Amino acid sequence: MSTLQPENPSIERRIALQRVGRIDPESIDDYLAEEGFVALRQLLQSANPDSVIEAVTTAGVRGHGGAGFPTGRKWYFVAKADAPVKYVVCNADESEPGTLKDRLIMEGDPFSLIEAMIIAGFTVGATTGFIYLRGEYNLARHRLENAIRQAEAAGFLGRDILGSGIDFSLHLHSGAGAYICGEETALISSLEGYRGEPRSKPPYPTQSGLWGRPTLVNNVETLVRIPPILRHGAAWYRASGTAGSPGTQIVTLLGDVNWRGVVEVPFGISTRRLIDDVGQGVKGGALKLVQSGGSSGGIIPPEWLDLPLDFDSGRAGVVLGSGALLVCNAHRCVVDLTTVVMAFFRAESCGKCVPCRVGTVELHTLLQRLTEGRGTLRDLSLLETMGAMVKRTSFCGLGITAPNVLLDGLRHFRDEYIAHARDHRCPAAVCAMQDSAWGELPHLATVG
Amino acid sequence: MSTILLTIDDRKVHGESGETILSVARQHGIPIPTLCQLQGASTFGGCRLCLVEVEGIAHPVSACNTPIKAGQRVTTQSPALRADRQMVLELLFAERNHYCAVCVQNGDCELQSAAAQAGMDHVRCPYLSPSLPVDASHAQYVLDHNRCILCMRCVRVCAEVEGAHTWQMAGRGIEARLVADNGVPWGESTTCTSCGKCVHLCPTGALYRKGASVAEMQKKRGFLLRILEGRELGRTGEEPTDDFLVPTVEIRS
Amino acid sequence: MSGQKLRLATAWLGGCSGCHMSFLDLDERLVELAEVAELVYSPIADVKEFPEAVDITLVEGAVANVDHLELAQQIRERSRIVASFGDCAVTGNVTSLRNRIPVPDLLNQVYQGGPGAIPRQSPDDPIMPALLPTVLPLHQVIEVDAFVPGCPPDPDRIWAAVRALIFGEAAPHDPHLRTFG
Ligand SMILES: Cc1cc2nc3c(=O)[nH]c(=O)nc-3n(C[C@H](O)[C@H](O)[C@H](O)COP(=O)(O)O)c2cc1C
Ligand code: SF4
Ligand code: SF4
Numbered sequence: 045m046s047t048l049q050p051e052n053p054s055i056e057r058r059i060a061l062q063r064v065g066r067i068d069p070e071s072i073d074d075y076l077a078e079e080g081f082v083a084l085r086q087l088l089q090s091a092n093p094d095s096v097i098e099a100v101t102t103a104g105v106r107g108h109g110g111a112g113f114p115t116g117r118k119w120y121f122v123a124k125a126d127a128p129v130k131y132v133v134c135n136a137d138e139s140e141p142g143t144l145k146d147r148l149i150m151e152g153d154p155f156s157l158i159e160a161m162i163i164a165g166f167t168v169g170a171t172t173g174f175i176y177l178r179g180e181y182n183l184a185r186h187r188l189e190n191a192i193r194q195a196e197a198a199g200f201l202g203r204d205i206l207g208s209g210i211d212f213s214l215h216l217h218s219g220a221g222a223y224i225c226g227e228e229t230a231l232i233s234s235l236e237g238y239r240g241e242p243r244s245k246p247p248y249p250t251q252s253g254l255w256g257r258p259t260l261v262n263n264v265e266t267l268v269r270i271p272p273i274l275r276h277g278a279a280w281y282r283a284s285g286t287a288g289s290p291g292t293q294i295v296t297l298l299g300d301v302n303w304r305g306v307v308e309v310p311f312g313i314s315t316r317r318l319i320d321d322v323g324q325g326v327k328g329g330a331l332k333l334v335q336s337g338g339s340s341g342g343i344i345p346p347e348w349l350d351l352p353l354d355f356d357s358g359r360a361g362v363v364l365g366s367g368a369l370l371v372c373n374a375h376r377c378v379v380d381l382t383t384v385v386m387a388f389f390r391a392e393s394c395g396k397c398v399p400c401r402v403g404t405v406e407l408h409t410l411l412q413r414l415t416e417g418r419g420t421l422r423d424l425s426l427l428e429t430m431g432a433m434v435k436r437t438s439f440c441g442l443g444i445t446a447p448n449v450l451l452d453g454l455r456h457f458r459d460e461y462i463a464h465a466r467d468h469r470c471p472a473a474v475c476a477m478q479d480s481a482w483g484e485l486p487h488l489a490t491v492g
Numbered sequence: 493m494s495t496i497l498l499t500i501d502d503r504k505v506h507g508e509s510g511e512t513i514l515s516v517a518r519q520h521g522i523p524i525p526t527l528c529q530l531q532g533a534s535t536f537g538g539c540r541l542c543l544v545e546v547e548g549i550a551h552p553v554s555a556c557n558t559p560i561k562a563g564q565r566v567t568t569q570s571p572a573l574r575a576d577r578q579m580v581l582e583l584l585f586a587e588r589n590h591y592c593a594v595c596v597q598n599g600d601c602e603l604q605s606a607a608a609q610a611g612m613d614h615v616r617c618p619y620l621s622p623s624l625p626v627d628a629s630h631a632q633y634v635l636d637h638n639r640c641i642l643c644m645r646c647v648r649v650c651a652e653v654e655g656a657h658t659w660q661m662a663g664r665g666i667e668a669r670l671v672a673d674n675g676v677p678w679g680e681s682t683t684c685t686s687c688g689k690c691v692h693l694c695p696t697g698a699l700y701r702k703g704a705s706v707a708e709m710q711k712k713r714g715f716l717l718r719i720l721e722g723r724e725l726g727r728t729g730e731e732p733t734d735d736f737l738v739p740t741v742e743i744r745s
Numbered sequence: 746m747s748g749q750k751l752r753l754a755t756a757w758l759g760g761c762s763g764c765h766m767s768f769l770d771l772d773e774r775l776v777e778l779a780e781v782a783e784l785v786y787s788p789i790a791d792v793k794e795f796p797e798a799v800d801i802t803l804v805e806g807a808v809a810n811v812d813h814l815e816l817a818q819q820i821r822e823r824s825r826i827v828a829s830f831g832d833c834a835v836t837g838n839v840t841s842l843r844n845r846i847p848v849p850d851l852l853n854q855v856y857q858g859g860p861g862a863i864p865r866q867s868p869d870d871p872i873m874p875a876l877l878p879t880v881l882p883l884h885q886v887i888e889v890d891a892f893v894p895g896c897p898p899d900p901d902r903i904w905a906a907v908r909a910l911i912f913g914e915a916a917p918h919d920p921h922l923r924t925f926g
Binding site for chain 2: 879926
Binding site: 222224391392393394395400401403405406410426433438439 | 535536537538539540543551552554557575576579580583586587616617620641660661664665667
């Protein structure tokens, strides 16, 4: 993965990625030379945590972990919670397929995350923080461990930070490779040493999180936006983006484009501009669809390419989610894509609730039948009914979003599913349509 | 604690703040189907059978873990809920190998009864027919994974009431399995006290008494409340009831 | 249906015939049934070919082999209403206990490990119908209009279903009449 080099000011604006690729991520001196810890120093001097909440709220920062919850409000809830102990947790489990933004930040600018977490701790009244890191992120772990050590040695972490009387200690915890542990309550269960399974909300983590204490859970990208906002002001942050989604977002561009990588752009940019100006156009054929937001996101059909990408357009159907954009050209099969996505959820379901645990397996089984040329129209109708049911009834966001690609696919490309189910034909010529064990009984594939 | 007024199925009802929709509905005699719910143990929320509609919320919510709110309007029966509950049950029957006709629990099973009650008369999706073991290593009891619906009742009652912590869930998603002592045959468990609480609260024939044959297993579901209420008995002098967990329908034997 | 009798059929696929036994246990209600319906095909009637223009067919048993498959399809083409009759037709039930075992292993275990010879297993063998890879409930092979669960469904249950199908009475809502097993 790479970022655009050099920065292209007509499209990009780097806030979260400002130092990535420009400093030595293993050197605190490099970080200090680039405005590092300035926001923290100023804050500790002013000793005014409320000012942080005000700045974050005015800047209009929204969570980049996928849900877009207003960050200022979340910080306020934890800050005002009356409890002797509180925690700050950074969600660095980044497991959404095709999403590599947090990794780039942690590998390229680990100190910025540390600074942001100290600020968060000071603001909400927590003296302990945890980074829950995706298990596979070895380089990020190495860089973060190193950064924590250097920050401790330099007096930014530990007791009485910079003589302010404020304490904050930071712990790094590596996950064991479960997507569900990115869900905040499952993450908390996992941190506590329990099985990584989501818990009922309410109570929300802001009221009762880690070990029953008020807990602030934020995504890496959300957190690293805070120091620059404190430094330059909310108006500076709002200079780009839209009214409902101010500022910038990191997009991971993948698939059939000529340039793939990570780019930070103002909210509200259209998918078309990203593909044409950043991705340098579609590769290998005409554009068929863009899958946005990782496996849990949705499908952007060509008709929607000019819609702005922000949190609010989600209502029109453009799901931004984690910021991943997977571009598919005309040679890709939407049923094949749906099957691959469902295989992911089938493997990642935690197993707690029935609709997700069994539903994802049934949906995957039915989809496989379609790709193997032994599906029926009845299978298709069951897919649609069950997909909607799994979405409606699952316990947590994993099951709720698992059928998104299926349901969006049926919405925009129904004919292609029908071709697989009724005619046993793959219009994109991707699915092998092989007869399997049932091949000796071809009449079975046509009944129902 | 303050009293909260709300409406369930067009009836005005009341509960204390912090109570769930399920508990308030039950107190007012309004039935909501459940499988994983276990009075006397913590809430799990996994079976999704207790889904209800709450005005103003687009999707159904589970009654067992949704707190009541003042002015809330709850609907417990609707064609959409019926359809969702039926499909939850279809998924459970498709997941493992439930052959009611030859099951020890036939006629006294909460899964069987919930399906009949919900109007589920066939399973539309493919049966997964997994190959699953039966653990008969315990001297008195048997664990048949083919009939386990992963409701976690056994796990909770063992940890929270008996205090033995014998049962855990291992594996993820469709691979999730109930295990004793982190994965030893039940008979080799050093924590199991053989108290039988899990056996009698298991809703299906997944846990049963050794030697029971088809339709011979009768579960004593009332004992848990008797234990828990018994702690209060000295004070109240009331006889605890034995029917707190009657199957949702009485099944012919 | 005044004057002309309703054309009723019952069929027996992969099941133990218990559902048919239970059907016979309708006892005196069979007489009532005979007044309005004519049994045009059944394991208890000597008819070789499944006839055309059947009004209602009750199907016992799961679809386990190619013969079942063929008969099921014929039944669907020639019947106005098809009902899955008993648990094996509705769920696969005991007949489908073999589903987790691959067919060759199964045949080996039963016929090679024990006494007796391996049966011929070519699909065009006129005597031994080839087993399907997995046993299926009837509705996963053909459209089914009504379900009568039970192993076997007891006569009261059968009677309620038959009345609903023949006399158009509202289908019974009683959960007691709907349990599996
Ligand atoms: C199945 C699932 C997986 C998730 N994975 C992640 C993840 O990898 N990283 C993340 O930051 N948030 C993830 N989330 C969202 C978190 O639950 C939570 O909303 C987020 O960490 C809050 O941070 P934010 O407000 O900064 O976005 C996931 C949610 C679900 C339902
Ligand atoms: S939807 Fe249910 S099974 Fe799926 S991950 Fe969430 S709690 Fe687990
Ligand atoms: S063994 Fe019984 S009580 Fe335990 S999880 Fe399975 S179904 Fe529930």
